[in-house]
Every structure is written in structure tokens, then in C-alpha cells.
Amino acid sequence: MFWKRMFGKKPAAEQTAPEQEPEQLQEQQQEEQHEQSVEEEQQKSSGFFKRLVSGLEKTKQQFVSKVEQITTGRKVDESLFEELEEVLIQADCGVTTAMFLVDQLRDRAREEKITAAEELRKVLMEEMVALLEKNAAPLKTPEESPYVIMVVGVNGAGKTTTIAKLAYRFKQENAKVLLAAGDTFRAGAIEQLGVWAQRLNVDLIAHQEGADPAAVAFDAVNAAKARGSDVLILDTAGRLQTKVNLMSELAKVHRVVQRELGRDLDEVLLVVDATTGQNALSQGKIFAEAVPLTGIALTKLDGTAKGGIVLALANELDLAVKLVGVGEQYEDLQDFDARSFAAALFGETQE
């Protein structure tokens, strides 16, 4: 919502909400999920929640039903913890994170003298929320135009689609959006972004296939300044994190944007495919060495039964998951909120 404030194009009717600091806003949103004042907002938010629930359906079926299965009608003992660990590993949490979570559970079961296995479910959910909230942060509040987002990631993670969804979102908030086709390597990549730009009716800066991506970035920043764009989203070519040359190319593109902008970029988002296993951790680590990542956009969560990678990312990297993609619609790219994520997963209704 802060977009509307920033760009000052917010309809007068909605301006009833008082200005708030972003942290307060976030806190309040979490608390107020039950009782939001504006009715429209409430509808919108419950729509979001429904999308989240349906996007997480598969993970829920696989993961939560298994947890329920093994925690039904038995006492808390060591074999239960081992089974829980197994379920967590199967959900792509990774061995380290699964062990960490189960250790937490074990400690709390002892401290709080929990004996019925059913009670562990709530504890597990709490621990998961705690883990997810560790680095949680929303997209940065815009301070200066153009608000610049650079999008990076491995091949096929869903960068271009994520950019389209982001662009749609900013457009909804009446921001003037400029896209930059920085993937000059893959055949058809420029056209792909071009099609999106056309559909969304936003501007596009593109060079030819094979052009220097840093040159595209240079032009894009200057065009954004000259045209008075509110938001610039820069696409980059997909690259595996092991390709040293390509990673330094990425660093160069980032450097050029920073220099032309005369300040830090607002967001450098790593797009990660949720179906990815533990390799996502290595992606996070190595990309962060090349460019100063500000967060992760986790895509295709609806396609996997193994949303556990979110937990692994939160536990092992100092990177916030900022956005999650839970479907193919524009609205399916959502701000990541630990509490609603866990609630959707464990099948709680929001009301």
C-alpha cells in the first residue's frame, strides 16, 4: 500500500488511514489481520489469503497431513521426533534445518512437559513462524524516484514472469513503470519481456540479442531518469551460480546501475524456483557474493509439494524471503508474511 503514498496518486477516499512508519505498519498488519478497518481492504486481504491457501495446497497435503498423521494419538517419544525429522527432510527443509527444528521441539517438549503428541503441532508451527520471521522484511519503501529493482537468478527460475507480475502490481498503484531487457543472451528473452511490456502497457528499454547487458542497464537508468519513471525493473540473463565469468558480468551490471543512479539500488531480488532443493542455499550464498542481494522472490510454490525450502532459506541464509509466487495470475505474487504462510500451511482460517 505504501506505493500509493509514495507516488501521491492515491485516491482521496482511501486516505483515511493515518501515515505510519513501515515497521509499525507491518506489525499492525500482522496483528490486525482479523479486524481490518476498511471493508474493501478486508476483502482484498482475504482474497490474497485464499490464493495463498490454494497455492500452498500441495505442500499442505503432503507435509501437514503427514505431521498430523504421526502426531495423532500417541505419546511424545524419541521415535516421534525421528519421524518428524523425516517428514521435514522430505519437504525439502534440508538436513540441517530439519535437525534444528526438531531439536527446538525436543527442548520445548521437555521444558513445557508436553506428553501428548498432538500438542507438538502447535509448537512446530510456532517454531516455524519464529524461523520465518527471523529475517522477514517487506519490499523497501520507496524514497526516491526511480525506485530500482534488479532481478537475478539461475536459468528458468521465473525472473521474467516475476518482473511482469511486479510491473503489474506497481501499475495498479499508478506508478510509471519502465522495464529493461537485460537478458541479451537467451534466444527470445528480449521478445518475451517485450510481450509483457506490451500487455501491461509499460515502457521497455531493449537492445539487440548479444548486446552488452551493462549497456542496457546504463541506458535504462538514464531513460528512467529522463522520462521520470517511478519504477525501473531490470531483467538479467539467467546464470548458474558456478559460472564465475557470468557472475562477474552480473556484478558489473550492478556496478553500472549503481554508478548511474548515484546511490544503492532499492532492491536486488534473487528469484528462486521453489521446486529447487538444497541448491537454493548455494544460489543464495554465491549470488550474494556477486551482488548485494536484498531479498528473495520464491516462485512456483504452487507447483511443489515441498515448500520446506522456505524454512531452509530462512534458517541458513541472512536473506529475507520478500515475495512468494503461488500461481500464474498477476495477483499470485504476494508479499511474504510468515504468519499467514504458516496459517495457510496448517489450514487455519484467517478469521
Add this chain to the structure above:
Amino acid sequence: MAFQNLSSRLQETMRKLRGKGRLSEKDVDQALREIRLALLEADVNYKVVRDFIGQVKERATGHEVLSSLTPGQQVIRIVNDELTKLMGGTQAKLTLSSRPPSVLMMVGLQGAGKTTTAGKLARMLKGQGHRPLLVACDIYRPAAIKQLQVLGEQLEIPVFSMGEQNPVDIAKAALSHAQKFNNDVVLIDTAGRLHVDEELMEELVQIKAAVNPSEILLVVDAMTGQDAVNVAESFNTRLELGGIILTKLDGDARGGAALSVKAVTGKPIKYIGVSEKMDGLEPFYPDRMASRILGMGDILTLIEKAASAVDQEKAEKMAAKLKEAEFTLEDFLDQIGQMKEMGPIDQLIGMIPGLSSAKHLKGLEVDDSHLKKIEAIINSMTPEERRKPEIIGGSRRKRIAQGSGTKVQDVNRLLKQFSQTRQMLKQFSGASKGRRRKGMFSLFQ
């Protein structure tokens, strides 16, 4: 490199086993626990790991192993065997119909790499003397058709497209197009889809019914986690796959998918994608991959690569030249070219037994740019200079450095190294002509 994590952890376990003269059941259990963790961390499916460990344990704790003289080696052999078995045993070839055109269908999730792989496969088939036709059936992703057209243009392979019409109709029309234009292999690139998307899965079933493919290939991203087996299983149940192609194995994929999908679906991995470039598709050899994972190297692939890159006649000439110490900078340039044709150096290193785990090579990024520099320097010399580097004085060095975009120091270094190499060769060839004894005598005189 792919499998690096898994590989180094397994090798560590193996090293511990190897050193032992006697193995107790406890030692084996300990090793198996480590292997289990290593596999799980490599994203191998949980159930597959359990079965695998069960198999190895059953074979490894038998009397004949524990009482053998080299129990450690025996266990390693068993792990190697089982790994090979897990990945499919022997190499599986592409099934082509006896009555052309053969239809190959590429299916998979979004972003797995179907279109790129279709291009690579078409290129490979063309190299084998086929006349492939690429068919653009991805009507959903923006510019997917364009991507295939661009690839087709680069590879000089025809691409059949009908815009955004029904993919079933496109596939049918492509088939008759192929018959008319004498294309013997038809490669259908389908849109990426979720395996749970009922509507889109049905579309694939219809395409299958319409064109009766000789093989449906599932393209799987090697970085996929525990879900890989569900994906493979769903596609297999609906479509009866012929085989699997694993992509992006040049990243540090942990390889879990490689080890799981065959075990779960029973369908072989036929090819692996190992680079972004169009020649980056290799046949998959389970046995070679197993020994690569266990750090035993993959000499066979290395030799094959060398054989395909090195011109036999040239090699013989070179040997003769080396003998006579007539090695010139021109020959040197040739050699660099051949080496580059074998592929990136870091991939080659992984194939040499023992080298993949060598400590000082760990995390080593071999940079091809050094070779490029040398090439540029030599290319900036006149033919005469290449044959007689002695004539290159100060001003020529300056010119060469300028021409190649390098520094005079770089040129100096290359020339110095070259003259040292030549010196060394002279000594060798001298020795082979029987002067060695004289040389040695001269030491005593």
C-alpha cells in the same frame, strides 16, 4: 561442478573405509550413516535413500565382505555398484522409429529447459546425419516460439510453427510437413506445465494420441529437490515416458534428481545438459557418473573427448616435431585450439581420477581467459615470428603487445616460457638420440 557436495562427502567416507584392514559391523553402520546424510543433503529422495542404504547394508555386512582381506575396498565396490544400478545400469539410447519420421516429444515443468534442450538434441541428431524438424508447440509462454525460431536459425535446422493455434493441430500439421519435406526426426517442444495441471496434462495426452511419438522425453532440472520424483511419476503415469533428460548439471547441482528419478519411475536418464551452449548435451553413462561421484574419475569420457577433438594426423605430426624439437609457436596455437575443443578445463579435471578431490584444486576455477590471451598474442605475430621467436626484439614485442591488447610483460612471459619448453624438449630428444650417457659422463669429468 555437478555432484561436488555429494562427491566430496562420499569420498571422505570412502577414504576412512579404505584405510581399515578390518571392518566391524559398527564401522559399516557408521559409514552408512554418513552416506545416508550425504545423499539426503544432495536432495536424493528420502525413500530412495532408505532403499539404497538397505541394499548396501545387506550386501556389505555379509560374511564374505567382512572376512575379506580388503573389506574397505569391497564396501566401496558395493557402493559403486549400487550407485550405478540406481542411475540405470547401462547407457540408454534414443528410440527412433524404424519408419520415419520418428516423433520425439519434450515435456516438463516451466523453466526446466525444454526449448534449449530441444535445440541441443536437434543439433546432435543433425550431426549424426538426421534431418530433424523442430516444432513450436509452446503457445503459452510469451516469445517461446520466437526462442525456438532463433535457435533453429543458429543451428540451421527448420522450425515448424503455426502461431498460437491449438498445439494438437500444430503437432499434426508438423508431422505431415515432415513427411513432405523428408525430415526423419520431428522434435516437438511443448509448453512447460505443472504436473498437477489437469487441463494442460490432458493436452499432452491429446498430442501424444495425435502424433504417436516414438519417445516422450521428460526434461528435469537437476537442481530439483525432493519433488523431482513426484513430477517424474505424474508425467510417467499420464504419458508413459521413454526417458529423461537432466539439465543444468553444470551448476553445483547436488544431483539428487539424477539419483532418484530412475529409481522411482524405472525410466532411464538418456542425456544430460552440461552447458548453456548448444553443444552442451551429453549421453548419460550411469557407471561413469557413479565413479565420478565417488572420485574415481571418468577416464573413458576424457579419452572420448580427446579423440573427438584431436585430429589423428595432426597428432602424429606433432609427435614427430616434438621429437625433433622443432616445436614452434604455431604448433602451440594448434594445441590450445584442440584443448579448447574438449570443453571447459574444470569439467575435464573432474574426470581425472583423484584430481576432483585434490585439496589444492578444490573450488578452483580454471579460467579459459588465460588461454585466450596467449592465443591473442600468438595471433598478433607474423608467421616468421611464430616459427623463429628468437627474432622478436624489443620493438616487435611492443607491437605484438599492442596488437593483442596485452602488456609487453605478457609477451615476455610467453616467450620465456616457450623457450624454456623448447629447451626442455631439446634435452629430451637429445637423450633419446643417445646423448644422455655422454651428458652424464660429462658430469663426472
